[in-house]
Amino acid sequence: MSNDIIQQLNNHNIYGYGSAELIKFETQMTTYFSREFKRWRNNKDLPEVHGVSSFEGDIAKKETHAESIEHYNKKFNIYQAFLDKKYMAYTMAYYGATDDEPNTNEAKSLENAQIDKFELIIKRAQIEDGHSILELGCGFGGFSRYLLEKFPNITLTGINPSVVQTAHLRETLLDKNQQTHNNRFNLVQKFFDDITKDDIDFGSYDRVISIGVLEAVTNLDKLFKLISLALKSGGKTFHHFIVSTDTIPQFLSAEDTLMADYFPGGHIWPYDEPKRHNTHLKFIDSWFVNGMNYWRTLDEWHKRFWESIEILYPEYLTLEEVDDWNKYFILCKSMFSPDKGKSYGNGHYLYEKN
Numbered sequence: 001m002s003n004d005i006i007q008q009l010n011n012h013n014i015y016g017y018g019s020a021e022l023i024k025f026e027t028q029m030t031t032y033f034s035r036e037f038k039r040w041r042n043n044k045d046l047p048e049v050h051g052v053s054s055f056e057g058d059i060a061k062k063e064t065h066a067e068s069i070e071h072y073n074k075k076f077n078i079y080q081a082f083l084d085k086k087y088m089a090y091t092m093a094y095y096g097a098t099d100d101e102p103n104t105n106e107a108k109s110l111e112n113a114q115i116d117k118f119e120l121i122i123k124r125a126q127i128e129d130g131h132s133i134l135e136l137g138c139g140f141g142g143f144s145r146y147l148l149e150k151f152p153n154i155t156l157t158g159i160n161p162s163v164v165q166t167a168h169l170r171e172t173l174l175d176k177n178q179q180t181h182n183n184r185f186n187l188v189q190k191f192f193d194d195i196t197k198d199d200i201d202f203g204s205y206d207r208v209i210s211i212g213v214l215e216a217v218t219n220l221d222k223l224f225k226l227i228s229l230a231l232k233s234g235g236k237t238f239h240h241f242i243v244s245t246d247t248i249p250q251f252l253s254a255e256d257t258l259m260a261d262y263f264p265g266g267h268i269w270p271y272d273e274p275k276r277h278n279t280h281l282k283f284i285d286s287w288f289v290n291g292m293n294y295w296r297t298l299d300e301w302h303k304r305f306w307e308s309i310e311i312l313y314p315e316y317l318t319l320e321e322v323d324d325w326n327k328y329f330i331l332c333k334s335m336f337s338p339d340k341g342k343s344y345g346n347g348h349y350l351y352e353k354n
């Protein structure tokens, strides 16, 4: 790493991964979140008590659609610098941390931990070769790509409104020269609220999957109705997203925290909230995935971001943007680590068509 660039950034109070300044900042933020989790320990208030409902409104607030995906429309080189090389998954990787054994496997690479997450989801979502799958918010297409490689007879439709991510999907999964995928991937570049039966084949999917998407969804009821229409009889749907163990009132709406700077319109639902949604779909099972898996993923992303800082700054990032990304990694990390990952992690939910 060039000392010149680091010095320039330090002169603007921007410090790199592993620096004493950032470690201090993360410690302070972790202490803050530890206190908040303690303050709300065992609070099982329904979101309605705090003026938020997962049964009302647009699937995701329409007025802020464009802003809500701004975070996924930064320059491609930035994501390429820190995400795992091949699949570019932009969600928690699975390092094997559980509530009984919160230590992550130090020897596991980010690349292998993302594959282990994919495998865990395949198992819990009961995905099989020959299935027709609808992936909601498919990002850079990592999970879809993994399925296409693993299962020769699987077909996929991905929904994603992001211009930057869909440009990558067109190059990797839709490229007609990608013989291996043999036109088995179909892309719908739209927001969920704009989806009609002309975009997806209602009643045709064996599985509807989302990974790291329901944090952006306001009306789970309305989304589940759409999913129910999309599924064929006997079809199942699986969702992986960030949840808090207890109800943390200010997390129910991103606008009440710093998170709105990065994910306007977002929500962190309590672990029990999605289980209340049993009308359009039948709830089958859920699992809590310890937050240390996400802490370790973010730590690895943050490290890789700084290993590429000479490539990124100043060509692709302004000073302010370097500072923003730095704060983003620290803020997210410090939410996952309190209570050894037991208070804040990911929920896995499986439902079937009613």
Ligand SMILES: C[S@@+](CC[C@H](N)C(=O)[O-])C[C@H]1O[C@@H](n2cnc3c(N)ncnc32)[C@H](O)[C@@H]1O
Residues within 6 Å of the ligand: 060, 068, 069, 072, 088, 089, 090, 091, 136, 137, 138, 139, 140, 141, 142, 159, 160, 161, 162, 165, 190, 191, 192, 193, 210, 211, 212, 213, 216
């Ligand atoms: C955290 S990323 C996860 C991407 C991918 N599933 C992965 O694991 O890498 C969230 C994804 O949800 C998509 N998304 C967010 N809000 C959406 C909306 N209202 N309609 C459709 N997709 C949305 C974003 O474009 C992005 O691709």
